[in-house]
Structures are given as structure tokens and as C-alpha cells.
Amino acid sequence: MSAETYAVETRQLTRRFGKRVAVDHLDLHVRAGELYxxxxxxxxxxxxxxxxxxxxxxxxxxxxxxxxxxLVAEPERIKSVIGYMSQKFSLYDELTVDENLTxxxxxxxxxxxxxxxxxxxxxxxxxxxxxxxxxxxxLSGGYRQRLALACALVHSPRLIFLDEPTAGVDPxxxxxxxxxxxxxxxxxxxxxxxxxYMDEAELCDSLGFIYQGRxxxxxxxxxxxxxxxxxxxxxxxxxxxxxxxxxxADWDAVEEVVRIGTRLRVVLGSEHxxxxxxxxxxxxxxxxxxxxxxxxxxxxxxxxxxxxxxRKARLREQLRALELNTPxxxxxxxx
Amino acid sequence: MGxxxxxxxxxEFIHLRRDMFxxxxxxxxxxxxxxxxxxxxxxxxxxxxxxxxxQSGSAEARSFLDAMTNTQYFxxxxxxxxHTELARLIDKGTAKVGxxxxxxxxxxxxxxxxxxxxxxxxxxxxxxxxxxxAAAAIGAQRSLxxxxxxxxxxxxxxxxxxxxxxxxxxxxxxxxxxxxxFIVPGLIGAxxxxxxxxxxxxxxxxxxxxxxxxxxxxxxxxxWELLLGKIIPNLVVAxxxxxxxxxxxxxxxxxxxxxxxxxxxxxxxxxxxxxxxIGIFLSAVxxxxxxxxxxxxxxxxxxxxxxxxxxxxxxxxxxxQYLSALIPLTYFLRIVRGIVLKGVGxxxxxxxxxxxxxxxxxxxTLAVLKFRKxxx
Numbered sequence: 001m002s003a004e005t006y007a008v009e010t011r012q013l014t015r016r017f018g019k020r021v022a023v024d025h026l027d028l029h030v031r032a033g034e035l036y037x038x039x040x041x042x043x044x045x046x047x048x049x050x051x052x053x054x055x056x057x058x059x060x061x062x063x064x065x066x067x068x069x070x071l072v073a074e075p076e077r078i079k080s081v082i083g084y085m086s087q088k089f090s091l092y093d094e095l096t097v098d099e100n101l102t103x104x105x106x107x108x109x110x111x112x113x114x115x116x117x118x119x120x121x122x123x124x125x126x127x128x129x130x131x132x133x134x135x136x137x138x139l140s141g142g143y144r145q146r147l148a149l150a151c152a153l154v155h156s157p158r159l160i161f162l163d164e165p166t167a168g169v170d171p172x173x174x175x176x177x178x179x180x181x182x183x184x185x186x187x188x189x190x191x192x193x194x195x196x197y198m199d200e201a202e203l204c205d206s207l208g209f210i211y212q213g214r215x216x217x218x219x220x221x222x223x224x225x226x227x228x229x230x231x232x233x234x235x236x237x238x239x240x241x242x243x244x245x246x247x248x249a250d251w252d253a254v255e256e257v258v259r260i261g262t263r264l265r266v267v268l269g270s271e272h273x274x275x276x277x278x279x280x281x282x283x284x285x286x287x288x289x290x291x292x293x294x295x296x297x298x299x300x301x302x303x304x305x306x307x308x309x310x311r312k313a314r315l316r317e318q319l320r321a322l323e324l325n326t327p328x329x330x331x332x333x334x335x
Numbered sequence: 336m337g338x339x340x341x342x343x344x345x346x347e348f349i350h351l352r353r354d355m356f357x358x359x360x361x362x363x364x365x366x367x368x369x370x371x372x373x374x375x376x377x378x379x380x381x382x383x384x385x386x387x388x389x390q391s392g393s394a395e396a397r398s399f400l401d402a403m404t405n406t407q408y409f410x411x412x413x414x415x416x417x418h419t420e421l422a423r424l425i426d427k428g429t430a431k432v433g434x435x436x437x438x439x440x441x442x443x444x445x446x447x448x449x450x451x452x453x454x455x456x457x458x459x460x461x462x463x464x465x466x467x468x469a470a471a472a473i474g475a476q477r478s479l480x481x482x483x484x485x486x487x488x489x490x491x492x493x494x495x496x497x498x499x500x501x502x503x504x505x506x507x508x509x510x511x512x513x514x515x516x517f518i519v520p521g522l523i524g525a526x527x528x529x530x531x532x533x534x535x536x537x538x539x540x541x542x543x544x545x546x547x548x549x550x551x552x553x554x555x556x557x558x559w560e561l562l563l564g565k566i567i568p569n570l571v572v573a574x575x576x577x578x579x580x581x582x583x584x585x586x587x588x589x590x591x592x593x594x595x596x597x598x599x600x601x602x603x604x605x606x607x608x609x610x611x612x613i614g615i616f617l618s619a620v621x622x623x624x625x626x627x628x629x630x631x632x633x634x635x636x637x638x639x640x641x642x643x644x645x646x647x648x649x650x651x652x653x654x655x656q657y658l659s660a661l662i663p664l665t666y667f668l669r670i671v672r673g674i675v676l677k678g679v680g681x682x683x684x685x686x687x688x689x690x691x692x693x694x695x696x697x698x699x700t701l702a703v704l705k706f707r708k709x710x711x
Contacts, residue, residue: 054553056552056553076555079553079554079555080555082553084550084553084554086546086549086550088545088546088547088549089546090545090546090547090549090550091547092346092350092545092547093545094349094350094353094354095346095349095350095353099346099349102342102345103342103345103346104342104550104554105342106338106339106341106342106345107338107339107342107343107551107554107555107556108554108555109337109338109339109555112338135353151550
């Protein structure tokens with residue numbers, strides 16, 4: 001197969017469930033060898049998109065290619081060339097590390113002659129040396145997560161889908177895991193990862209943000225920040241947070257005000273506005289801030305800026321709830 | 336064999352080996368079931384505590400009561416002296432049967448019309464039926480003897496000849512009329528049903544609960560490979576249990592095995608086609624393992640009671656008889672009992688095989704279609 005520029009490319013990819021449009025004319029472009037972050041709140045259409053890309057759900061309209069294979073015409077062929085890891089980790093708890101890997105090697109038809117070498121390589125990659133005969137159910141979170149990744153990689157796919165791979169895993173394991181997938185991407189594997197953690201989004205080469213079935217932003221984090229966003233973000237500490245928040249929200253220069261702990265985060269509408277403007281405004285209103293500073297916009301700020309004013313608060317709330325509440329109970333994920 | 340199918344089968348066997356609890360259960364349950372049903376369920380009730388109100392003091396009464404005791408159906412434990420006392424014993428449940436012999440029993444008998452009252456506590460119908468039948472049989476037998484004697488007295492010269500009517504009953508296949516011999520072979524059917532349905536449903540639903548089914552759906556595994564990979568280990572366990580049950584039946588319960596075992600093993604497949612189908616169907620509609628278990632139980636109950644496993648179909652109301660014709664276990668019981676107890680061959684068994692195959696093919700196909708749908 002020729003080296004395609006895009007590992008995944010969709011044209012007007014759409015999926016309806018009855019009247020509801022879960023995925024709405026999506027044009028997705030994921031370059032080969034890229035670490036692509038696919039983001040969005042629950043119910044935005046992330047999972048539905050992934051299922052179509054994995055060849056297990058037929059699009060209602062539009063189409064696309066995955067590693068050059070048409071996802072409408074040959075969904076079965078896609079299944080054997082991609083890897084997939086879900087947040088449930090999909091491990092057999094009664095089986096050992098080796099047995100889990102062997103099972104997936106058989107399922108993905110890794111040739112017998114290559115199996116032993118492949119398994120050893122995967123044990124190495126997942127840092128599971130010495131634990132080959134350990135029962136998977138007794139592994140701790142970080143190890144389970146890496147074993148699940150190893151199982152998804154056992155047939156050396158050129159593209160893997162990671163569906164919320166870090167949900168419910170401790171921060172140290174989360175960081176290690178991202179180090180691992182970063183290396184994989186650098187070695188040429190295309191990785192499409194969904195996450196709720198905005199700090200993880202920063203580590204991706206490219207981001208796609210889906211909201212209400214539509215792709216509302218796509219590009220590298222830097223590009224989105226410098227070219228599309230271009231709004232100063234200011235954080236303020238002030239005595240009467242509520243009154244300050246109300247006043248700022250009504251001020252024309254302000255696009256959005258969010259309360260974060262003991263501070264207010266203010267997204268300004270104009271590229272040229274500064275922290276001093278905000279300080280001055282509050283002082284004039286009789287609420288001199290104790291502390292006011294311009295901060296780096298977060299990925300969350302970027303995405304929220306793409307939706308209408310009335311939807312901003314709700315989207316912020318959704319994104320925040322996700323970071324706090326993961327993992328979600330099984331079966332309640334939608335989208 | 337394809338690597339994917341092999342993968343599933345190998346994994347299922349590892350599950351089985353690791354899950355010692357399930358394995359022990361799989362092998363112990365048939366044995367336990369045989370013992371419980373084989374020993375505890377005894378539909379011929381013997382040694383029923385009996386109270387007697389004997390008012391005649393005659394030799395004829397004595398002889399009648401001896402005859403009752405000799406059948407072993409009645410244990411005469413209480414001798415009472417009033418109707419009230421008799422009624423009290425039966426009310427209390429101390430005696431299940433009361434026999435009232437009238438004061439003029441001896442005289443009545445010589446005039447050829449004697450009344451003996453037998454009161455039966457019919458709150459337990461099984462006891463009642465046994466007692467009533469036994470008492471009636473004794474009555475009939477005694478009457479016959481008396482008539483014979485009278486006739487003999489009238490016509491001199493026929494001395495020593497047998498009574499004019501002598502009914503000899505031959506109980507074929509089970510001469511001692513032991514319940515266990517009837518019930519135990521049937522249990523093999525119940526057992527296969529239990530295993531194939533539960534194990535099939537649970538092994539799929541457990542994967543759904545744990546999230547591994549999601550990974551299998553995304554993998555290149557075909558649905559038929561997934562199903563077959565689960566069916567094959569299931570059949571191995573089922574046949575293992577069947578063998579275990581046959582061994583216990585034969586060596587512990589003295590159940591004769593008169594027919595061809597290979598034939599039994601082959602025909603069992605036709606039965607399991609349907610039960611596996613039910614298992615697959617339940618796996619498609621259940622979200623959790625407890626749900627699957629409850630649904631299994633629901634299919635199990637009517638099969639136990641309506642198939643003729645414990646109670647004869649002939650004794651059921653007409654509606655229940657129609658229902659029993661819709662239950663696969665009914666047909667399989669005929670096959671098991673036919674082969675094990677009667678030693679009959681295929682030519683006698685095909686009328687039971689045909690409905691099994693029709694049922695099996697239908698439910699299996701529907702289940703697989705339903706299963707495919709739930710995976711999408």
C-alpha cells in the first residue's frame with residue numbers, strides 16, 4: 001500500500017440515530033504518524049465517530065478512509081489493521097499477562113513464528129518484565145493500563161484508537177502513559193486518542209474538538225492558540241467574587257467570566273486588551289483586585305471560545321465535570 | 336482451525352481451569368442433583384403412620400389388618416377406641432390414615448357385604464393416592480379371596496385350585512417400581528439443560544460486563560467464531576457432566592443402562608442445539624450476570640415441572656399437556672429413558688428427535704440473529 005498522507009480522512013461523515021444527529025458532516029484529517037487528540041464533552045459524538053472509524057458502525061451519510069481502506073465498502077478489513085484500547089482496558093482478569101497477550105495475538109492473527117518475539121517486545125514496551133505470569137486481575141491501575149495498550153499493539157498496527165485511556169488512572173501513571181504513546185507516535189504509529197483532560201490535549205500534535213456532532217476546531221494546539229484564539233486571558237483575585245463576576249460579565253470588553261476556586265478567569269474579547277484594563281475597570285467599580293495577572297490560555301479556553309456566548313457556561317461546566325468525575329460508570333457514556 | 340477460533344477456545348478453557356469454584360461446581364452439581372432427586376424424591380409412599388379403630392374383635396378384621404401391614408404401605412401405630420380419638424390423631428398429623436372397622440365386621444363378611452372405612456389425610460395428595468390405592472387393592476384382593484372360598488365351598492372338587500381371576504402385573508423396565516430409576520436418567524436431561532443455558536449466557540454476559548466484549552467487537556473476530564469458540568468448551572463440559580451423571584446413576588442408583596450410549600451421546604446434541612440457542616438468546620438480552628441467571632431459572636422451572644421429569648405428563652391437565660409438548664426436555668426425556676431404561680434403538684426414538692431438531696434449529700437461528708444485532 002502506498003504511504004498515504006492521511007491515516008484517517010473523512011468526508012461529510014454523518015451518523016443519525018432516528019431523528020437525532022450524533023455526528024454531523026464531519027471532515028476529519030489525521031496525518032500519518034500523528035498523535036491526534038479527539039476532544040469534546042459527553043454526548044458530543046466522539047464515541048460514535050470512533051465506532052465508525054473502527055468499522056463497527058455504518059455511517060448514515062458520507063464516508064472516508066482509514067489507512068487507505070474505505071470504511072463504507074470494507075469495514076471488516078479495517079478491523080485487522082487497527083488497534084483499539086478502551087477505557088475499560090478489556091483485559092481478562094483471570095488470565096496472566098502472557099495469556100492476555102497470547103489471546104489478542106491469536107485474535108489478530110499474529111503469525112505463530114513471530115508470536116514469541118512479539119510478546120517479548122510488548123512485555124518490554126509495557127514495562128511488565130518479570131510479571132509475565134502474573135494474573136492480570138492482580139495488577140495495579142498503571143500496569144493494567146499499559147498491558148491493555150500492549151494488547152492493542154500486539155499485531156503492530158499502524159494506527160491505534162485509544163478511547164479515554166487515562167480515565168481513572170493516577171497522575172503518575174497518566175504521565176508515564178503519555179510518555180509511552182508519545183514515543184510510539186514518534187516511531188511512526190498514528191494515534192487517535194480521546195480524553196477529557198485538557199492538560200493531555202496540550203501534548204497532542206493535533207486536536208479536533210467535536211461539539212454537538214460537529215467539528216468546531218481542528219489544528220495543532222499552538223495554531224489554534226495563536227491563529228484562531230488570540231484573546232488575552234486574565235486571572236483576578238478580588239474580595240467580592242460574585243459582584244465582580246457580575247460586573248465583568250456585563251462589560252463589553254469581556255467575552256467570558258468563569259469562577260475557578262478563589263479566582264475569576266476572564267477571557268477578553270479584544271487581542272489588545274490587557275490585565276491592567278481589567279484591574280482598572282474593577283477599581284473604578286469600587287472593587288480593587290488584590291491580584292490581577294495575564295495567564296496562558298488553556299485548551300479549555302480555546303474550545304469554549306468556539307461556541308456561542310449562551311452555550312459557553314454550559315460547555316465549561318461539562319468539561320469540568322468530566323475532569324472531576326472520570327471514570328464514568330459503564331454504560332452511561334453517550335455520544 | 337483458524338487462529339482466532341483457537342484463541343477463543345483456549346481462553347475459555349483457561350477461564351475454566353482458573354475458576355476452580357466454577358469447575359468444582361460444574362462437576363459437583365450433577366452428583367449433588369442426582370443424590371437429592373434420586374434419594375429424596377420418592378413418589379411411592381410407604382410406611383404411612385396409621386391409626387385403627389377396631390370395634391369387631393373378629394378374626395376377619397385381624398387378618399385384614401395383617402394384610403395391610405404386610406404391604407408395607409401402612410404402619411399401624413395407634414389403636415384407638417373412638418371416632419373422636421381417630422379424628423384427633425389425623426388432625427394433629429400424627430396419623431395419616433385411619434381405619435375404622437365396624438362392630439359387626441365378621442358377621443357382615445359372612446353375608447358378603449362388609450364395610451371398612453379408610454380415612455386418608457389428603458392434604459398431601461401423594462401420600463393420599465398411595466394409601467387409597469393400596470387400601471383399595473387390599474380390599475379387592477380380600478374380596479376375591481372370599482368369593483373364591485365361597486365358590487370353593489359350593490362346588491366340591493375344585494379344592495386347591497387357584498382363584499378364578501388372578502391379575503399378575505409385570506412392571507417392565509423397572510420391576511421394583513423404584514422412583515430413582517425413573518427420575519435419575521431424566522435428571523441427565525435437566526442437567527445438560529442447566530449447564531448449556533447458564534454457562535453459555537454467563538460467559539457472554541460476563542464479557543459484556545467486564546468490557547472485553549467491546550474489544551472483541553472491534554477485533555477481526557467473526558461472530559460465528561466467537562459463538563463457536565464459546566460453544567465448543569461448553570459442550571465438552573456438558574458431556575463431562577453427562578458422563579459423570581451416568582456413572583453415578585449406574586453405580587450408585589443401580590440404574591441399568593440397556594441401550595447404546597454412543598446413540599445417547601449423539602442424540603444429546605440435538606437437545607443441546609436448542610438449549611445452547613436459549614443460552615445465546617439470554618446472553619443477548621441480559622445486561623448483567625444476575626439478570627442472566629434469573630432468566631435461566633425462568634426457563635428452567637417450566638421444563639422441570641412440565642416435561643415429565645418428576646410427574647407423569649399423563650396426569651397433567653390438558654392445557655399443561657399441550658405446554659409440555661412445547662418443551663424440548665419432554666422429548667429428550669423420552670430419548671434418555673428410552674435408551675437407558677428400555678434399550679430401544681433409533682427406530683423408536685426418531686419421533687422424539689424430529690421435534691427436538693425443529694425446536695433446536697429454530698431457536699438457534701433466532702438466537703444467533705438476535706445476538707448479531709446486539710453486537711452492532
